[in-house]
Amino acid sequence: MKALTSVIILAAITVIIFIFCTFTVDQRKQALVLEFGEAKRVANPWGKEADAGLKFKKPWEKIVTLDRRNLEIDLKPVELLASDQEPMLVDAFVRYRIVDATKFYEALRDEVGAQHKLQSIMDSTLRDVLGRVNTKEIISGRRAELMNEIQLVTNATANAPENDFGVEIIDVRIKRADLPKANAERVFARMVTERNQRAAQIRAEGEKKSREIRATAEKTAAITRAEAKEKSLKIKGLADAERNKIFAEAFNLDPEFFAFYRSMEAYKKALTTGTTYVLSPNSDFLSYMDNQKGRR
């Protein structure tokens, strides 16, 4: 019986030692070992090869677990003035890592503390850096460059002697850089007027083109008609010339007879019904009226 009791006691002691003298560190964590509140060492710290697993400690040592991974802080949107006095709403996020667990614990205690401190640092950093450039550069021109600068400034601030957070700012990224509501309305108004202008211009250009087409067509039509007129007159002229030539050729055979012949033709046509003639008995026509032998 005595042997059994001692075995049980031994087992109990082993279990107790095991419980109080060991701890485990997760691959994703680093553990700060505190002895009566004083930081003694860090298990599985950042910067060294991963060393997670089962660890030993003195029974009175306390363990504080901190993350070893790349962490995010989603900042609250900051309203700031760009250098062109344009207000902007900037929503950014920060990625950081605890590189010195002791300093981090000392200065910030935990991730919530880090969130508070970094939020206020970021507020002023964003204002400083983005306040020096204009809206255009924030939105497009130098966004990547500016984010880089903000990261460097934040990193420097976080590790300055007065802060010494024991963190590394991996990246600062602007999620949103927008105009506040009132300014957005102004942009909408401008977009509308720009489009209206554009529409008017397009319509005017269409109208211009249409008129040009009409005018050109009218001109072409007029020219076509005029040219045809010219050509037709020429043809008629040629016709008259030819006619004259034909007549001249024929009538030149005997101009005197032509005069007589043509006169006869003309009388026949011109002097017809409805005309009253006063004839002289001396006329050739009546030469036999009084004299059967004629006057001659």
Place this chain on the structure above:
Amino acid sequence: MPNNNSPWDTGGGKGGKDSGGRGTGGRGNSPWGSSGSGKGGKKPNRNRPTNDLDNVIRDFKGKFGSPKKGDGGLGGGRLPLIIGAAIILALIMSSIFTVDQQEEAVVLRFGEYQRTVGAGLNFKLPYPIEQIIIEKTREIKKIDIGGNVKESEMLTGDENIVEIDFSVLWRINNLQEYLFDVKDPDTAVRAVAESAMREVIGNHALEGIITKERLSVTTDVKKLMQETLNEYKTGVQVVEVQLQKAYVPPSVIASFRDVVNAAQDAETAVNKATEHANKIIPEAEGTALKLIQEAEGYRGKEVAEARGQAERFKLVYKEYKAAPRVTRQRMYLETMEQVYEHADKMVLDGKSSGVVPYLSLDELKRKGAK
């Protein structure tokens, strides 16, 4: 004997089988029962089991009951056995795990990474020594961003505002990084996607974003996201970025549509003008053709007429040449005859000055009217 009783026998035999079984059970000393042989030999067997059945039941009860009675005696040895078995079972259960085809699992020993295992049945040291984390590494995950003003509206490079809704398809391509290097990688993917999209949109003009640069926007976002996520070591691969919506905000849509309408209007105006042109030019050409044809007609007619008259004159002249005097006289008289035939005429002697001729113009006119 048995043959005499054969009807009974058979009847009893049947009865014994069917309904008589219980009845005969009481009469163990039935004459048929004892005399029965051969076929009847089965009957006693039928009867006996009923006796036996009671015994069996009793026996069974006894046996069944006995462990209960003997519980106190045997219990001291069995309970730890059961507990031990349960513990062993639990250990085995916590040492075996299955991984689906879509998944991969990492094994942690006291929190320290040990190994990554694939699909199938796998083993590990029991809890709490080893633990596993299973993730769906083959599954393509989707994040939708947008759908509300705050997330959708973005400033473009030319300082306009565009509404963008988009989806990101991604999957885990390095499980170790995904689990151990970044906290909450899913949120990281989302934040990076938003940031990348806005950066890319900020580098494009509105016109391009809503028209022909959509594809380049998505490829740029994908590239930028991947770079950033690699930098963070998220172990995430961006499979695709899809633009669901890329258009101007509702309050300016009307004016944008009006630009499209304006283009239509302009085209309509041009079309109408062209239509007009296509009408009047052929008309003018037709008129021109007509004029020229007319002229040609005139020419043909005049020339032909002239030729005809010339020819006629030549013929008459030829005749005249042959007998000039007579022909001339004849022509003159014929003409005058024709002229005076239907006309009013009056012959006055110019020499007789005594008569003053009176010519009534009114009368002449009246006659002329007739």
